[in-house]
Each structure stands twice: as C-alpha cells, then as structure tokens.
Amino acid sequence: xxxxxxxxxxxxxxxxxxxxxxxxxxxxxxxxxxxxxxxxxxxxxxxxxxxxxxxxxxxxxxxxxxxxxxxxxxxxxxxxxxxxxxxxxxxxxxxxxxxxxxxxxxxxxxxxxxxxxxxxxxxxxxxxxxxxxxxxxxxxxxxxxxxxxxxxxxxxxxxxxxxxxxxxxxxxxxxxxxxxxxxxxxxxxxxxxxxxxxxxxxxxxxxxxxxxxxxxxxxxxxxxxxxxxxxxxxxxxxxxxxxxxxxxxxxxxxxxxxxxxxxxxxxxxxxxxxxxxxxxxxxxxxxxxxxxxxxxxxxxxxxxxxxxxxxxxxxxxxxxxxxxxxxxxxxxxxxxxxxxxxxxxxxxxxxxxxxxxxxxxxxxxxxxxxxxxxxxxxxxxxxxxxxxxxxxxxxxxxxxxxxxxxxxxxxxxxxx
Amino acid sequence: xxxxxxxxxxxxxxxxxxxxxxxxxxxxxxxxxxxxxxxxxxxxxxxxxxxxxxxxxxxxxxxxxxxxxxxxxxxxxxxxxxxxxxxxxxxxxxxxxxxxxxxxxxxxxxxxxxxxxxxxxxxxxxxxxxxxxxxxxxxxxxxxxxxxxxxxxxxxxxxxxxxxxxxxxxxxxxxxxxxxxxxxxxxxxxxxxxxxxxxxxxxxxxxxxxxxxxxxxxxxxxxxxxxxxxxxxxxxxxxxxxxxxxxxxxxxxxxxxxxxxxxxxxxxxxxxxxxxxxxxxxxxxxxxxxxxxxxxxxxxxxxxxxxxxxxxxxxxxxxxxxxxxxxxxxxxxxxxxxxxxxxxxxxxxxxxxxxxxxxxxxxxxxxxxxxxxxxxxxxxxxxxxxxxxxxxxxxxxxxxxxxxxxxxxxxxxxxx
Numbered sequence: 001x002x003x004x005x006x007x008x009x010x011x012x013x014x015x016x017x018x019x020x021x022x023x024x025x026x027x028x029x030x031x032x033x034x035x036x037x038x039x040x041x042x043x044x045x046x047x048x049x050x051x052x053x054x055x056x057x058x059x060x061x062x063x064x065x066x067x068x069x070x071x072x073x074x075x076x077x078x079x080x081x082x083x084x085x086x087x088x089x090x091x092x093x094x095x096x097x098x099x100x101x102x103x104x105x106x107x108x109x110x111x112x113x114x115x116x117x118x119x120x121x122x123x124x125x126x127x128x129x130x131x132x133x134x135x136x137x138x139x140x141x142x143x144x145x146x147x148x149x150x151x152x153x154x155x156x157x158x159x160x161x162x163x164x165x166x167x168x169x170x171x172x173x174x175x176x177x178x179x180x181x182x183x184x185x186x187x188x189x190x191x192x193x194x195x196x197x198x199x200x201x202x203x204x205x206x207x208x209x210x211x212x213x214x215x216x217x218x219x220x221x222x223x224x225x226x227x228x229x230x231x232x233x234x235x236x237x238x239x240x241x242x243x244x245x246x247x248x249x250x251x252x253x254x255x256x257x258x259x260x261x262x263x264x265x266x267x268x269x270x271x272x273x274x275x276x277x278x279x280x281x282x283x284x285x286x287x288x289x290x291x292x293x294x295x296x297x298x299x300x301x302x303x304x305x306x307x308x309x310x311x312x313x314x315x316x317x318x319x320x321x322x323x324x325x326x327x328x329x330x331x332x333x334x335x336x337x338x339x340x341x342x343x344x345x346x347x348x349x350x351x352x353x354x355x356x357x358x359x360x361x362x363x364x365x366x367x368x369x370x371x372x373x374x375x376x377x378x379x380x381x382x383x384x385x386x387x388x389x390x391x392x393x394x395x396x397x398x399x400x401x402x403x404x405x406x407x408x409x410x411x412x413x414x415x416x
Numbered sequence: 417x418x419x420x421x422x423x424x425x426x427x428x429x430x431x432x433x434x435x436x437x438x439x440x441x442x443x444x445x446x447x448x449x450x451x452x453x454x455x456x457x458x459x460x461x462x463x464x465x466x467x468x469x470x471x472x473x474x475x476x477x478x479x480x481x482x483x484x485x486x487x488x489x490x491x492x493x494x495x496x497x498x499x500x501x502x503x504x505x506x507x508x509x510x511x512x513x514x515x516x517x518x519x520x521x522x523x524x525x526x527x528x529x530x531x532x533x534x535x536x537x538x539x540x541x542x543x544x545x546x547x548x549x550x551x552x553x554x555x556x557x558x559x560x561x562x563x564x565x566x567x568x569x570x571x572x573x574x575x576x577x578x579x580x581x582x583x584x585x586x587x588x589x590x591x592x593x594x595x596x597x598x599x600x601x602x603x604x605x606x607x608x609x610x611x612x613x614x615x616x617x618x619x620x621x622x623x624x625x626x627x628x629x630x631x632x633x634x635x636x637x638x639x640x641x642x643x644x645x646x647x648x649x650x651x652x653x654x655x656x657x658x659x660x661x662x663x664x665x666x667x668x669x670x671x672x673x674x675x676x677x678x679x680x681x682x683x684x685x686x687x688x689x690x691x692x693x694x695x696x697x698x699x700x701x702x703x704x705x706x707x708x709x710x711x712x713x714x715x716x717x718x719x720x721x722x723x724x725x726x727x728x729x730x731x732x733x734x735x736x737x738x739x740x741x742x743x744x745x746x747x748x749x750x751x752x753x754x755x756x757x758x759x760x761x762x763x764x765x766x767x768x769x770x771x772x773x774x775x776x777x778x779x780x781x782x783x784x785x786x787x788x789x790x791x792x793x794x795x796x797x798x799x800x801x802x803x804x805x806x807x808x809x810x811x812x813x814x815x816x817x818x819x820x821x822x823x824x825x826x827x828x829x830x831x832x
Contacts, residue, residue: 019770098792104781106791111773114803192627196803211608217633217804238826245828342826353821354435357527365520365824374829375522375820376514387530387612388633389805391817401807404791405769408781410654410758412661413790 003187006175007142007194011115013164013173014140018112020169022089029085029132031163033078036128039159040074046155047124054148062252066122067149077128077156080379084132087378090397091138105407110400112138114196117188118381119144119210121202124152130199131160131174133381137399142175142195144185146202182209189214197389197399201382219390221382223309224254224337226367229326229352230274231343232265238364239266239342240274243315245366246340248281252311254383255338255370259306259316261326264290267319271295278315287317294319306333323348327355334358336385338370359385359392419603422591423558423610427531429589430556434528436585438505445501445548447579449494452544455575456490462571463540470564478668482538483565493544493572496795500548503794506813507554521823526816528554530612533604534797535560535626537618540568546615547576547590549797553815558591558611560601562618598625605630613805613815617798635806637798639725640670640753642783645742645768646690647759648681654780655682655758656690659731661782662756664697668727670799671754671786675722675732677742680706683735687711694731703733710735722749739764743771750774752801754786775801775808 001009020028036043047069054067096108116139118130127143134141145153153176161171177184189198189210198218200210207220228246230239246257262271267290275285275295286301298317305316306329320326330339338360341352349363360370370393372380377395384390390398417425436444452459463485470483512524532555534546543559550557561569569592577587593600605614605626614634616626623636644662646655662673678687683706691701691711702717714733721732722745736742746755754776757768765779776786786809788796793811800806806814 015771015773018773100792104785114773211631215627217802235826241826241828245830249830349823355431357431357434357530358819360820360822362822363824365822365827366829368829369520369822369824369827370820375822376516386633387817389817391819393820401803401805403774403807404776404786404809406776406778406781406785406791407765408779408785410651410657411781411785412657413782413784414661414665 003177003179003184004191004194006172006177007115007188007191009170009172010140010142010175011194013170014112014115014138016169017135017140017173018091018138020138022092025089025091025136025138026085028164028167028169029081029136031167032132032135032160033081033085035159035163036074036081036156037078039155040071043074043152043155043159044069044071046151049151050149059148063122067124069124069152073125077125080129081132084136084379084396087136087396089136090400095402102411103409104411107405108402109405110397111403113399113401115140115142115194116399117142117144117195117198117216119185119198119200119202119206121146121206122149124149124156126201127153127156127176128160129379130381133379133396134399135173136396139399140173140175142177142188144177144180144188147180150180186213189216192216199382219384219386219388219394222385223335224256224383225258225307225309225333225335226255226338226340226370227259227261227330227334228257228340228342228367229261229323230263230266230270231323231341231345231348232263233345233348234266234270234342235344236266236270236273239270240277242340242342242364242366243274244277244281245368247278247283247315248313249368251313254309255367256311257315257367258308258310259318259333261329262291262317262319263323263326264319264321267291267294282313284314285317286314288319290319291317309335323351327352330356336387337383338362338367340365340367359383419593419595419600420607420610422588422593423531423604423607425586425588426556426558426591427610429586430528430531430554432585433551433556433589434507434554436554438508441505441507441552441554442501444580444583444585445497445552447583448548448551448576449497449501451575451579452490452497452572453494455571456487459490459568459571459575460485460487462567465567466565475564479538483540485540485568489541493541496545497548500552500795500812503552503812505552506816511818518827519825520827523821524818525821526813527819529815529817531556531558531610532815533558533560533611533614533632535601535614535616535618535622537562537622538565540565540572542617543569543572543592544576545795546797549795549812550815551589552812555815556589556591558593558604560593560596560604563596566596602629605632608632615798635800635802635804635810638801639751640672640799641674641723641725641749641751642671642754642756642786643675643677643746643750644673644756644758644783645677645739646679646682646686647739647757647761647764648679649761649764650682650686650758651760652682652686652689655686656693658756658758658780658782659690660693660697661784663694663699663731664729665784667729670725671783672727673731673783674724674726675734675749677745678707678733678735679739679742680735680737683707683710687735698729700730701733702730704735706735707733725751739767743768746772752803753799754778754783756781756783775799
C-alpha cells in the first residue's frame with residue numbers, strides 16, 4: 001500500500017475508535033497491554049536483532065542504550081499502557097455549556113483530533129506509549145520510527161494490532177509503515193486533510209527535516225535550554241538545591257537545567273556554594289568572566305555555550321546585573337521550554353512570569369517538574385515548544401480538539 | 417525593511433502588549449476605535465482610490481461591493497472595535513489550578529499566542545476587525561491584505577497605529593507590509609519561530625497558496641459545504657423553516673446550506689413543501705433522480721454539485737435511504753464545517769452528532785448559527801476548518817495559548 005492508502009485506512013479506523021464509548025476504549029487499551037505482556041518474548045527477540053545490527057554498525061553506547069529493551073523495560077511499557085487505560089477519558093468532555101435566552105443550547109465538546117503521525121528515533125517504547133495515548137483520545141496513529149528499531153517497532157505493533165482486531169477495531173488504527181525511506185516520510189508529511197498532526201520526537205536533525213517538509217500541522221518537541229535565575233533575594237540553600245536537582249538528577253532530558261543566571265547581589269553568597277555542590281556531583285561549569293573572578297578554576301563560557309542544550313553534566317553560568325538582564329538573556333538564548341526563578345520577592349516572581357513566554361515558568365521549584373506526569377496529565381506524548389494548540393507537556397487531552405454541538409427546537413436566525 | 421525585520425519588530429511590540437494589564441489593553445482598543453472614527457474621511461478617500469482603480473480594471477460587482485466602504489461601514493468597523501474592547505480579557509485566565517500533596521502549585525494560564533499573520537483579500541474591514549481581536553488577545557498582527565485594497569488598508573492601519581503610539585505601544589504591533597509581491601508573502605509565511613500563526617481568509621486559490629508555501633502553522637478558514645439532513649421523524653414545518661433560513665437568508669456566507677439530504681420516508685411529505693418554499697425565494701434546485709420523480713421540474717444534480725460551495729441561491733438535494741446513508745454522504749462530500757439534522761428522534765440525533773467530525777454539528781437549529789457572535793464568542797476572526805488548536809468559530813480566546821505556571825517553596829524532585 002502507498003503511504004496515502006495507509007493513512008486513509010488509518011483515518012477510517014479512527015472513525016471506529018471515535019465512536020467507541022469510554023469503557024470500550026479503556027477495554028481496548030487493557031487488551032493492548034495484555035497483548036504486549038503476552039508477546040514479550042517475541043518483542044525481546046526482535047529487539048535483539050536491532051541491537052545486534054546496531055552494535056555491528058558501531059552505534060554509540062548512549063544510542064544503543066536507548067534502543068535496548070529488557071524484561072523490565074517491556075514490563076514498564078505494559079504498565080504504561082495500563083496506566084493510560086485508567087486515565088480520565090478526554091473524549092466527550094463538555095468544556096462550555098450555555099443556553100441562550102431564546103433556548104438555543106450551545107456546548108463545546110472534546111472530540112478526537114483524527115490521525116496523528118509520530119516521527120521518532122531509537123526508543124521502541126515510544127511505539128507503545130504513543131499508540132496508547134493516541135488511542136485513548138480516539139485517534140488513529142501512524143508510527144514512523146527509525147530504521148534502527150524496525151524489528152522492535154514491528155513486533156510491538158503486531159502485539160497491539162492483534163488486540164485491536166480482537167476488540168473489533170481495524171488494525172489500521174495503529175499503522176507502522178514498512179517503507180522507511182525518506183521519500184515515504186515526506187509523502188506522509190504532505191497528506192493534507194488526511195493526517196491531522198505530525199509530532200516529531202528526536203534530535204534536531206529529525207525535527208528540522210520534519211518542519212522543512214511537512215504540509216500537515218506539526219507540533220515540535222524541540223530542545224530545552226532551561227534557565228534558573230537566582231534573584232538577589234533568593235534563599236541560598238533552596239537555590240543551591242534547585243540547581244543541583246535541575247542539573248544533576250537526569251542531565252540527558254529536556255527539562256534539565258542548561259544555564260544558571262545569578263543576580264550580581266546574590267553571587268558572592270550563592271555562587272561558591274553552588275559550584276561546590278555541583279562539582280561534588282561531577283558537573284563541568286562554563287562561566288562568564290565575573291563568575292570566574294569570584295570562583296577559581298571555572299572554564300570560560302562562549303556564546304555557543306549559552307545557546308546549548310548540553311544534555312550532559314555541563315552547566316553554563318552567568319552573573320547578571322538584575323532581573324531585566326536575566327530576562328533579556330533568556331529571551332535571547334532560551335528555547336521557550338522551562339524557566340525558573342529562585343526568589344523571595346513576589347514582585348520579582350510576578351515580573352519574571354509575566355515577561356517570559358516559555359511553556360512552563362516556575363517560581364522556587366525545580367525545572368525537573370516540567371513533565372506531564374509531574375504536572376498532573378497522567379502521561380505525556382512529549383513537551384511541545386510550538387506555540388499553537390498545545391504548549392508544554394502534552395497529555396491525552398492535547399490529542400483532542402473542541403467542537404460545537406448546538407441544539408434547538410427549530411431555531412432559525414431570521415423568522416419568516 | 418525586509419519582511420523578517422518587520423516581523424521581528426512586530427514580535428518585540430507584541431511583548432509590550434503582552435505585558436499590558438486588562439484595563440490598559442481595553443483602553444488601547446478604545447483609542448483605536450476613536451482613531452478610526454476621527455480618520456473616517458481619510459479612510460473613505462483612500463477607499464475611493466481603491467474602488468476607482470478596481471472599477472477601471474473591470475472588477476466584478478460582487479468584488480467591488482466587498483471592497484467598497486461608506487460612512488455606515490466605517491461606523492460598523494468602529495463599533496466592532498469598541499465591542500471587542502468590551503469583551504472579557506482571555507489573557508491571564510486560569511484554566512486549571514491544582515495543588516499537589518507536597519504543596520507544589522500548578523496553574524494553566526492563558527497567554528498571547530505571539531505574532532499572527534492575517535492573509536486576506538478585498539474586504540478592508542478585516543484590517544480593523546483582525547487587528548482588534550489580535551490585540552485584544554495580546555498579540556502582534558501582520559496584516560497582509562490584497563493589492564486591490566492597498567490604500568484602504570494603509571489608511572485604516574495608519575489610524576490604528578497612531579492610537580498605539582499615543583498609548584505607548586510600538587506601532588509595529590499592527591504591521592501592514594508595503595511589499596505585496598507574492599515572493600514577500602512567501603517570505604512572511606516561512607518566518608518560523610517569528611510568526612506563530614498564519615490565518616488565510618479568502619477564496620480557495622489564496623488558501624491553497626498559503627497552505628502550499630507556509631512553514632509556519634496555518635489555520636485555514638476554508639469553504640463550508642454545509643448539510644441539512646431531514647430525518648424520517650422530522651417536524652416537517654420546522655424542517656422547511658431550517659432549509660429556508662439556511663439557504664436563503666445570506667447565501668454568500670460559509671454557514672449557508674449547500675446540500676439538503678432527505679430521508680426516503682420523509683421525502684413524500686417534506687420535499688414538495690420545501691421545494692415550494694425555496695422556489696418562492698428564487699432558489700435553484702439541483703436534485704437526484706428520486707427527488708426528480710417526486711417533484712416536477714427539478715434540475716439534475718451532478719457529483720460536482722454535491723461537493724460545491726455555491727455561495728448563491730442554488731441548493732443540491734438528495735434523497736437518502738436512512739441516517740447511515742446521510743452520514744456516508746456527508747463524510748464523502750462535506751468540508752467539516754457545519755452539519756444539521758432535523759429530527760424528533762433522540763437516538764438519531766445522538767448518532768448524527770457522534771458520527772460526524774465537523775466543527776459544528778446542530779440538532780433542529782439553522783446552520784446560520786455557526787458564527788462566533790451567535791455562539792457567544794463576542795466576535796470572530798473566522799471559522800477554522802483545521803482540526804488543530806481551534807475548530808469552528810474562532811474568537812479572541814482562540815488567539816491565546818495555555819501555558820504552565822508552577823510555584824513551590826524550594827521543591828525538588830530528588831531530595832538530597
């Protein structure tokens with residue numbers, strides 16, 4: 001089948017999904033989890049083929065780690081799908097209800113988005129996670145993973161599709177194209193009015209490629225150049241804890257801190273303590289000249305360092321004159337993902353929140369809370385840095401759209 | 417200035433707007449209305465130049481009518497901006513508020529989208545209407561109207577911009593590019609991460625051009641092939657009133673009816689009466705064979721007629737076997753805009769609503785209510801047929817985005 005035929009079949013299948021009620025859709029997700037559990041051995045065998053091939057090609061260890069599944073990772077995938085099955089159903093939620101003076105009833109109601117194309121690399125668990133969230137919201141999903149995970153992704157999709165068929169939903173609701181050529185991906189990204197949304201998740205190269213070629217709507221899950229600004233009035237011990245948590249607990253994720261900005265009036269107290277705590281955890285610090293004159297042995301930060309998403313135990317540091325200077329820095333170098341202020345001054349906090357347009361802005365809390373699970377979404381399909389439809393962590397609700405249902409009793413606009 | 421420089425200046429100006437509070441933004445809109453009123457003579461003189469040039473070029477009367485302003489149309493524009501000034505402020509609205517067990521506070525808050533590019537033709541009132549709604553929601557706007565209205569649009573923008581400057585907002589918040597070449601429009605549509613949303617309003621050609629060339633997100637306001645399905649159980653008098661209102665009260669707008677579907681069991685009673693009422697109002701009917709054997713003198717409907725947005729006193733008619741047949745027809749020919757069922761059967765109504773994915777679905781109410789003003793939005797910038805971000809009538813709220821504001825007291829994810 002061509003990509004267009006696959007997508008049309010997925011759209012038809014999505015129509016069946018959209019007409020299921022809440023309990024039937026939950027039962028479907030439980031059946032998907034059961035099927036993954038049942039087929040764990042086949043999934044692990046398929047994954048071993050991918051890992052062997054990647055190893056033979058000399059793939060980097062970090063990439064191999066993302067690719068590799070084991071029994072506990074499959075169990076986590078199963079648990080993830082079961083968790084999504086139990087979340088509140090966003091479909092059918094009424095977000096506004098009005099009755100006009102003339103008796104006309106107006107409701108805004110959540111309905112599924114339609115067909116979602118996930119474009120991703122490496123991690124095979126995305127296949128199960130994204131399918132679960134998309135189907136939870138009544139959408140069909142086209143899962144275009146990387147060629148390095150092709151056997152893993154097919155095995156996972158086979159399990160999921162067997163569950164769909166057993167529940168009377170066309171297998172095409174979860175579609176994994178065989179054709180992984182770039183030309184085929186471009187075709188997929190240009191199926192206007194068939195594919196309703198493309199979500200690229202992966203490295204910058206992949207995201208740029210998708211943004212460049214897509215004619216369908218795209219929500220980017222782009223990099224997180226997250227900042228912590230330590231204000232003059234910050235509680236120093238709290239601020240040290242925030243930078244340590246933000247930088248060191250999981251440096252490879254997008255909500256990790258990349259740059260620390262310090263108010264000049266706080267630097268003398270705060271910076272030496274922060275550097276000690278960070279160094280004790282193996283963090284390399286690249287700093288401005290003012291910081292380097294305050295603390296010995298810091299490397300020099302370049303302009304590129306302030307724009308970098310290190311995804312590693314590296315932190316850029318700059319001393320700024322004041323809050324305005326910090327805001328200007330973040331506007332210039334930030335990626336609109338997550339910014340934090342440590343302050344005891346309500347006016348500074350309010351100004352920081354108001355002046356920054358990032359998806360998540362925090363006061364005295366770690367950037368690591370910028371996550372769908374932590375913020376109460378139950379699960380996330382990613383963190384949007386696109387300022388449309390969904391901004392920040394995206395859960396099942398972000399995969400629906402609101403439309404109007406109007407009920408009257410023969411109401412007309414112009415009485416005749 | 418290049419298009420990019422214009423857009424960057426607009427984005428900077430939008431930042432100033434975003435930091436205004438509710439009353440300051442309302443005052444700004446009132447000042448804009450006052451300036452339009454003050455400059456009415458200049459606007460009418462500029463419009464006369466456009467109308468003269470269009471007349472000399474042999475422009476069609478319908479297009480000339482869309483282009484032409486007079487004192488009452490300028491007064492309507494002024495009233496429209498004042499009306500928007502008085503609407504509730506969407507910016508700053510908290511749409512979700514939670515406090516976790518550990519005390520971390522989570523809010524979802526509406527913030528402006530950023531920079532909106534309106535791409536439109538003919539009607540100069542869009543310049544004022546779109547500027548008012550975009551600024552209401554704290555956005556900068558780039559107004560790229562058609563060359564046929566260039567003097568009108570500039571005069572309106574000059575008035576609006578004088579009000580901005582008087583209120584301390586950079587004039588660039590309302591930007592009207594001088595360069596109306598297609599190349600410049602393409603440049604505008606590809607300013608990724610500067611322009612946050614492009615909204616094309618106009619004919620199919622314009623919308624296709626924008627969709628084809630845009631790299632920034634686009635919300636299409638596409639055609640309305642709106643259907644009325646008269647069910648077996650419909651109240652015949654009500655159904656006749658619905659088709660008359662839907663087709664004849666303003667045939668040139670997108671929420672007018674284009675196709676009437678009639679349940680075979682209702683056709684004998686309903687169709688002759690409907691045809692009489694429509695003919696009395698000058699409607700040309702193009703019908704299926706079954707309809708033509710029931711009522712004399714109906715023209716033949718082609719496949720193209722069922723896909724057409726006539727925007728005129730023409731109606732396509734088809735008798736269908738049942739509700740499923742009607743749903744299948746609408747799925748095949750519809751444009752996801754507005755569909756209506758006339759029925760006294762709750763199960764039919766529920767099935768119709770559930771099965772159709774259109775932006776607005778109505779039960780026993782005229783398609784002509786599919787309008788931001790009628791549905792309680794106060795005003796609309798258009799009716800989205802794009803299944804993302806906003807679907808159906810778009811008001812000021814649709815020009816905002818929700819983001820997260822998180823407040824803690826030194827909260828970290830991993831206590832050390």
